[in-house]
Amino acid sequence: MEFIIQETAAVTDSPRERRPEWLKAKIPGGENFARIDHIMRTKNLHTVCEEARCPNMGECWNAGTATFMILGDICTRSCGFCNVKTGRPGYGLDWDEPHRVAEAVELMNIKHAVITSVNRDERADGGAPIFAETIRLIRERVPGCTIEVLIPDFKGSEEALNLVVDARPEILNHNIETVPRLYRKVRPQANYQQSL
Numbered sequence: 001m002e003f004i005i006q007e008t009a010a011v012t013d014s015p016r017e018r019r020p021e022w023l024k025a026k027i028p029g030g031e032n033f034a035r036i037d038h039i040m041r042t043k044n045l046h047t048v049c050e051e052a053r054c055p056n057m058g059e060c061w062n063a064g065t066a067t068f069m070i071l072g073d074i075c076t077r078s079c080g081f082c083n084v085k086t087g088r089p090g091y092g093l094d095w096d097e098p099h100r101v102a103e104a105v106e107l108m109n110i111k112h113a114v115i116t117s118v119n120r121d122e123r124a125d126g127g128a129p130i131f132a133e134t135i136r137l138i139r140e141r142v143p144g145c146t147i148e149v150l151i152p153d154f155k156g157s158e159e160a161l162n163l164v165v166d167a168r169p170e171i172l173n174h175n176i177e178t179v180p181r182l183y184r185k186v187r188p189q190a191n192y193q194q195s196l
Helices: 002-012 031-042 057-062 097-107 128-141 158-166 180-186
Strands: 067-070 112-117 146-150 171-173
Touching: 031 057, 031 097, 067 097, 067 128, 097 112, 097 128, 112 128, 128 146, 128 158
Parallel strands: 067 112, 112 146, 146 171
Antiparallel strands: none
C-alpha cells in the first residue's frame, strides 16, 4: 500500500505546463463589451455568442462585433453539439426583429454583419422571410455593409432558400456539422444529403 501512495505522490508533484495564451478565454468585460451588451439588451436581440455560450464572446464583443441570431432564442432541434435552448416556440415571427438588427448594425458601426438563426421547423418557410427582410433593412440602413448569413436547411424547402438567395447576401453559408455516418447521432432531425 505504501508503494502505491508514493507512486501517486510522485505523479501529482510533477509540474503542470501552463496553457498557451491563445487557449485561455478572457473574462468578458471592457468598454466595447458593455456597449454591445447594452445594444443587445435595449434592442431585445439575441446573439449566437450568448445563446451557444461561445468561449470567444468577450474577445469578439470587445472588438465591437457579434453574430446576430434571429428567429428567437428557442430552436426546434436538439443537436448534440449545441447549447441553444430547444423546444417549441410559442410565438410567430417577430417582424420587428429585422428593424432592430439593422439598427444594432448601424449603432455598432459594423462593416460586415453576420446573421444566423435557430431552426424554426414548425414553419413551412423556416423563417426565411425574416432572413430576407433583415438583409434588406441592413442594406437600407447601412449602405456598404456586407452581409453574411448562416442559414438552416429550411427542411429542404427550395422556396425558402430562394427567398434568402433573392435578398442577395454577399455570403451564404450552411453548416453541415459532421460526416454522414454520425449525422443520426449528432443531428437527428437533419439530413446530410438535404444539407448538401
